[in-house]
Each structure stands twice: as structure tokens, then as C-alpha cells.
Amino acid sequence: MFFIDKPYVSDFFKKSVRDHGIPVVATKIAKEIGLYDGTKMISEEQAIAMAREQDIFPVYTTSENAIGWLAKHFPFSDLPEKIELFKDKGKFRKMTQSIFPGLYFREVAVEELHELQLEDIPLPFIIKPSVGFFSMGVYKVANSAEWQKTVALIYQEIEEIRGLYPDEVLDTSSFIIEQCINGEEFAIDAYYDESGTPVILSIFRHTFASDSDVSDRVYTTSKKIVEENLAEFTEFVGKIGVLADVKSFPVHIELRRESNGMLLPIEVNPMRFGGWCTTADMTFSAYGLNPYLYYYTQQKPDWDELLQGKEGKLFSLIVLDNSTGIDGSVIKSFDYEKLLAGFEQVLELRKVDYTSYPVFGFLFTETREENFAELKNILNSDLKEFIEIDQVI
Structure with missing residues (x-):
């Protein structure tokens, strides 16, 4: 059974569940979010009864907002406990300590941050909410001189994002400090099948503008990226x-x-693929592989076949996060046409209400490998060139 919730459900997801008869739980949000006619719906009571009858069955959520529903209605199942093992970064680090024994981490209550002494903490480090989402509240601290400034920024951001997501998705009451993990970064969509065997559905390389960058701007997949890392x-x-x-x-x-x-x-985010229906939909745009369907039917990709004809092509998900430093409430407009003109092949543009969420939208593109410069340009942009404001800032 699949769960849908705010903030966003894509047309591709809606079409996938309708066309393939994937049952969607008829929560209040599901009834209001505009699913297509013909979508198979099951009541909340039916979902609970099914969960009581079956120990193992595919559950998927478009949004971590639905985790609260699962915790409330599936207390008889071990699913809420499994979700928390991944969602709570402190619990996840403790669970995986045996296979990553040298990795430093420490949990700190938010009210204790300004009193924290750094003598025993390896620098540089990353600090982020123990239960977090979408790079919110994530900072890199390179030296002790940056620490108090970082604490002030954390407290400021807490006020700015308060109420955007439920506590099960973003809880800023405690933070985890981790040693910096260096090297090339990747994002993976995957699932464990009915026997627990892992199945990789996509691999994206996460490119950063600089060593201090912690944003989610550019994710790229390609034949080479998949083949070199799959095994x-x-x-x-x-x-x-x-x-x-x-x-x-x-x-x-x-x-x-x-x-x-x-x-x-x-980190490992449970019960979903990339947030806001991003990486899964991009995988279909790139390779014709539908991760929602593959998971529901427990299919394994034939990557040799899927990657045929994809030589020399980069498929990118571009997150247009509001990096302007200007609050969305005073931004009059965002010039999407000017943005699109900077790319040789746009596969899809998804606009977002930037007055409600700190993101202007999501862009799917196809780029020739030799034209990586277009991705570098958007990676380095603070997006101020695309906005018009209501007043002088």
C-alpha cells in the first residue's frame, strides 16, 4: 500500500499508481490532493487490517509526513521501530557502529548548543538535526571561530522553518555532530525485497560548488555512474x-x-525515494525505469538493457533551493524562462510556491558530457539573477 502526503505529489506518481492498480490509503490528505480518477483507494481501516494479517508487504510514502500516521496506526507492527532506526540519525549511527567503528558522532540538545565546548570534537564537523530533511539546519564548521556564528544561524533557521514539517520529519529539539565525511557523494534509491535482498533502482552523483557547500543543488546520473558503482x-x-x-x-x-x-x-531515509517525487521520477525520465512500480512488484532492473544508448549523456536533477538570502515573501517573481534558456535540453520543470517553501522548483535536464559547464553554472549561482523583489532589500 502507498501513502501520499504533503508537500508534493507528482503527476508521474499519480499516473503510476492509477495505471498499475497500486492501492493508495485514503487518508484525509489523499482525498484532497487530486489523485486521478480510477486510482485504487483503500480505507484506513482496510490498511490497518491488511497490516495485521501480513508480516511483510510493500509500503511506500511519497512524503515523510506520513510517518506519523504509520506510527499511530501500526503500533502492533515493527515497521514504526524500523523507520525510527533510520530516521533518527543518532539511532542510525549507533546501529551501524559495528561496520563503521571509527566514525565520530555526538548528540546535543538544541538548548545546549551555545554552551558546547569544541576541545574534544574533531574539526571540521557537520552539525544537523537528529531528525531532519532537505538539508535544513545542516552546517559545516571548519574551526572554533565559526562555531558561535553557526549556532546563531541554527537558532535563526529554526524560527524560519518552524511548522513547515511535522516532528517525525524535521525535529530540531536535538542535533547530531558528526565528523566530516569527505570524498565524492552519491544518492541512491533502493529497496530491500521480501527476503531482505537489496535492489538498487538509481544512482546519482551529488555535485557541490565547494568544500563548504552542503546544499542539494545538482544530482546527476549516467551510464558511467551506474556501471562504475552498482556492484x-x-x-x-x-x-x-x-x-x-x-x-x-x-x-x-x-x-x-x-x-x-x-x-x-x-544518512538513510526510510520508506521513500528522493523527496518531492524527484529522483524516482528522474530515473524514469533518464532510463524508462519506474521505481514505484519496480518496488511494488518486486522487480529487479536489467541495467545492461536500460543503459543501452545512454553513452555520453548526463541526466540531472536540479534543486532550485532559495539560496538568494532573500525571504520568499518579498520575492515578486522568479524568471523561469531565463533559467530554462541556460540548458540545452530540459526534460521537465516543476514550479514550487516559494512563499511557502524555501525552494523555487525542480528541474530535470539532459546534458552532453562535454557541456558540463551548464551544470557548473547553475551549481555556482545563488539564483539572484532570476528573481524580482517587491522592495529594495
């Missing part, structure tokens, strides 16, 4: 699955490969 990443995902003992369980994983070749997890 190693499958083994990596499998090790985590053994520790968590999960079955019929979708995940979105962020990891890095350090200079010595070691793979280390940044």
Missing part, C-alpha cells in the same frame, strides 16, 4: 539491511566514498 553500492546497502533486518522496505541513501575507497553513509 559496490549493492553490497554496501546489503550490509546496512542485515543490521536493520528490514524486508519490503524502500530507502533513499546518501553516502560518500573517501579517498581510501571506503564507503560511509551520510
